[in-house]
Amino acid sequence: MEVKRLSDLAFSPDSEELLYGVNTIDLAANSYLTEYVISDLTGGDIRTLLEASPHISSAQWSPDGEMVAYLSSDSGENNLWLVDANEGRTSQLTDFQEDISSFRWAPDAKAIAFVMPDPEYTKPVVEDPQDFNRNRLWLLPLDEAHRGGHIVNLTADQEFSVSDWAGHWAYGWSPDSDRIVFAHQDGPGLDSWTAAQLATVDVSTKQVTQVDACNTNWKYFPKYSPDGQWLAFINAPGTFKWSFLWDIKIIPAAGGVPIPLARSKNELPFLWQWAPDSKSVYYIENDRSTYSFYQMPIDGSAPRKILGSPEDLEIPGLNTYLVSSLIDVAQDGKTLAFIGQTYNKPPEVYTTDIHDVALSRISNVNASDIALPVGRTELVQWHSLDNTEVQGLLTYPARYDATQKYPIIVQIHGGPNGVDFNEYLPLIKYFPTAVYAEQNYFVLRVNYRGTLGYGKKFREDLIGNFGISDYQDIVSGVNHVINLELVDPDQLFVLGQSNGGTLTGWIVTQTDMFKAACSIAGETDYISLEGTNGYFQTSWYLGGSFVDHLEKFIERSPIFHVKNVRTPILLQGGLLDDNVPFTQVQEFYRALKRVGVDTRLAGYPNSTHEYYPPQLYLKLLQSCLEWVDEKSNN
Numbered sequence: 001m002e003v004k005r006l007s008d009l010a011f012s013p014d015s016e017e018l019l020y021g022v023n024t025i026d027l028a029a030n031s032y033l034t035e036y037v038i039s040d041l042t043g044g045d046i047r048t049l050l051e052a053s054p055h056i057s058s059a060q061w062s063p064d065g066e067m068v069a070y071l072s073s074d075s076g077e078n079n080l081w082l083v084d085a086n087e088g089r090t091s092q093l094t095d096f097q098e099d100i101s102s103f104r105w106a107p108d109a110k111a112i113a114f115v116m117p118d119p120e121y122t123k124p125v126v127e128d129p130q131d132f133n134r135n136r137l138w139l140l141p142l143d144e145a146h147r148g149g150h151i152v153n154l155t156a157d158q159e160f161s162v163s164d165w166a167g168h169w170a171y172g173w174s175p176d177s178d179r180i181v182f183a184h185q186d187g188p189g190l191d192s193w194t195a196a197q198l199a200t201v202d203v204s205t206k207q208v209t210q211v212d213a214c215n216t217n218w219k220y221f222p223k224y225s226p227d228g229q230w231l232a233f234i235n236a237p238g239t240f241k242w243s244f245l246w247d248i249k250i251i252p253a254a255g256g257v258p259i260p261l262a263r264s265k266n267e268l269p270f271l272w273q274w275a276p277d278s279k280s281v282y283y284i285e286n287d288r289s290t291y292s293f294y295q296m297p298i299d300g301s302a303p304r305k306i307l308g309s310p311e312d313l314e315i316p317g318l319n320t321y322l323v324s325s326l327i328d329v330a331q332d333g334k335t336l337a338f339i340g341q342t343y344n345k346p347p348e349v350y351t352t353d354i355h356d357v358a359l360s361r362i363s364n365v366n367a368s369d370i371a372l373p374v375g376r377t378e379l380v381q382w383h384s385l386d387n388t389e390v391q392g393l394l395t396y397p398a399r400y401d402a403t404q405k406y407p408i409i410v411q412i413h414g415g416p417n418g419v420d421f422n423e424y425l426p427l428i429k430y431f432p433t434a435v436y437a438e439q440n441y442f443v444l445r446v447n448y449r450g451t452l453g454y455g456k457k458f459r460e461d462l463i464g465n466f467g468i469s470d471y472q473d474i475v476s477g478v479n480h481v482i483n484l485e486l487v488d489p490d491q492l493f494v495l496g497q498s499n500g501g502t503l504t505g506w507i508v509t510q511t512d513m514f515k516a517a518c519s520i521a522g523e524t525d526y527i528s529l530e531g532t533n534g535y536f537q538t539s540w541y542l543g544g545s546f547v548d549h550l551e552k553f554i555e556r557s558p559i560f561h562v563k564n565v566r567t568p569i570l571l572q573g574g575l576l577d578d579n580v581p582f583t584q585v586q587e588f589y590r591a592l593k594r595v596g597v598d599t600r601l602a603g604y605p606n607s608t609h610e611y612y613p614p615q616l617y618l619k620l621l622q623s624c625l626e627w628v629d630e631k632s633n634n
Contacts, residue, residue, distance in 0.1 A: 375437030407491030414498030416450030574607030
């Protein structure tokens with residue numbers, strides 16, 4: 001809880017400084033805090049721009065480098081504020097009763113575009129799913145003194161909702177500040193997001209024009225080239241797949257036929273930014289237990305890897321630094337900045353020449369990190385039951401003795417299109433991994449079928465095989481470690497969150513090999529899930545709706561196999577979770593109790609799928625630890 005996180009990394013417009021957020025936890029105040037600092041490129045001169053606060057986020061340089069805009073929820077809702085980058089004076093730009101979700105400066109620094117629901121929308125007295133408030137794209141003009149003028153709703157008359165997944169990455173300005181390209185969808189939810197399209201809007205006339213209207217496949221991450229001649233975006237080759245599959249295309253900004261660029265290694269490139277000369281784009285892509293960062297020419301030639309596995313190895317098979325997507329290329333195109341970390345090195349800001357990789361650490365936020373022994377972590381790989389090669393990260397007990405055998409925690413990530421990275425162990429979300437190692441457990445994290453970074457086939461092997469290939473990957477991994485004679489086969493424990501919690505619930509219905517289990521926000525009844533959560537990802541992996549596949553839904557839902565469960569299991573979740581509604585956890589708990597399974601239920605107030613207040617987050621971590629310790633001593 002004491003380790004600092006980093007966020008919002010960005011070069012100044014003159015490429016001479018870096019802005020970034022330092023994220024801490026005030027446990028006594030039950031608050032997550034962010035402080036914004038500005039550093040030179042040596043790390044020798046670092047100054048605080050905005051003091052640590054639970055209310056501030058999303059800081060961005062103005063194009064002239066004089067100001068930094070940010071969001072503040074101090075009034076109760078996210079509104080736009082400015083701070084002078086040199087003198088630290090702040091001023092409020094907007095005062096809405098709706099949250100601004102994201103914003104972008106115009107290149108001429110004369111306006112800010114932002115996304116927000118319509119504050120004049122009136123909610124119906126009786127809830128109607130067809131009557132909802134749409135996200136709109138707004139324009140805030142600024143005068144020379146950076147004071148806000150009359151705010152304009154740029155998409156007021158449109159039937160679509162402006163997309164806000166990935167924040168300001170969903171839209172961007174033309175270099176002449178005359179137009180904005182943005183992603184839009186039918187409704188505000190993730191199910192509508194899977195059909196997102198692109199459009200441009202003229203900021204003076206509010207004229208909306210669709211981009212590549214003949215191609216109705218999912219499009220996202222649009223970016224104008226610096227010379228204004230091209231639009232780049234990512235585009236699915238067909239119907240959107242939750243296993244993720246897309247490429248990068250460019251299209252003339254004035255309209256025309258889209259041109260696909262070269263195929264990326266894993267066919268899921270996240271378009272990051274254009275190179276200054278408009279002849280190439282940068283993108284980041286999952287690459288096994290890491291990311292890799294590439295430069296892709298727009299002439300169709302192959303991409304060049306700038307940073308990523310396996311060039312910068314410290315541990316065979318594990319990327320040493322790039323396990324965070326926080327990365328930025330300076331506007332002069334010469335320097336790259338990113339957040340670097342490994343299993344035993346806390347996150348810090350690093351820079352390198354973009355053409356000659358030689359890393360320099362410029363921050364020191366975690367120099368006084370807690371003195372916690374961090375278990376050695378290495379890559380392990382094995383073959384699953386269908387002979388597919390699977391990889392995992394194995395963390396050793398902090399005081400490992402080769403003459404002994406130890407208990408093991410099998411820790412399952414969410415998604416299924418999540419990834420277990422070689423990240424700093426104390427920062428792994430939802431699990432006290434470093435503490436398990438300190439208390440002499442092995443920890444195995446499996447990048448099972450569906451995980452990003454292992455190629456198209458590996459991701460798509462899970463389609464129709466939900467609960468089969470992923471289950472086999474995990475169990476075969478446990479058996480592989482047992483065969484290495486490292487662990488006590490009678491002291492096996494399994495934990496998971498989100499899809500990892502789903503798999504945990506499924507695993508205990510299929511095998512008695514684990515001594516205890518802990519599931520956080522796990523899906524358990526795929527039929528009721530389809531009617532209560534916000535999108536149909538699980539149904540997609542099962543092949544469609546339960547209306548057409550009822551037998552498969554019953555066959556694969558953990559709740560219909562509770563009579564098989566012998567493993568004690570702790571069930572937890574957020575009471576405000578709309579991704580995996582808490583009713584999923586309750587259903588499983590009640591069913592398990594009816595058949596006499598040793599189970600416990602914990603519901604966390606004011607908590608969602610992704611957010612737990614700090615004191616409750618600490619309790620969440622402690623609860624799984626205490627449950628495992630209790631059962632390991634039985």
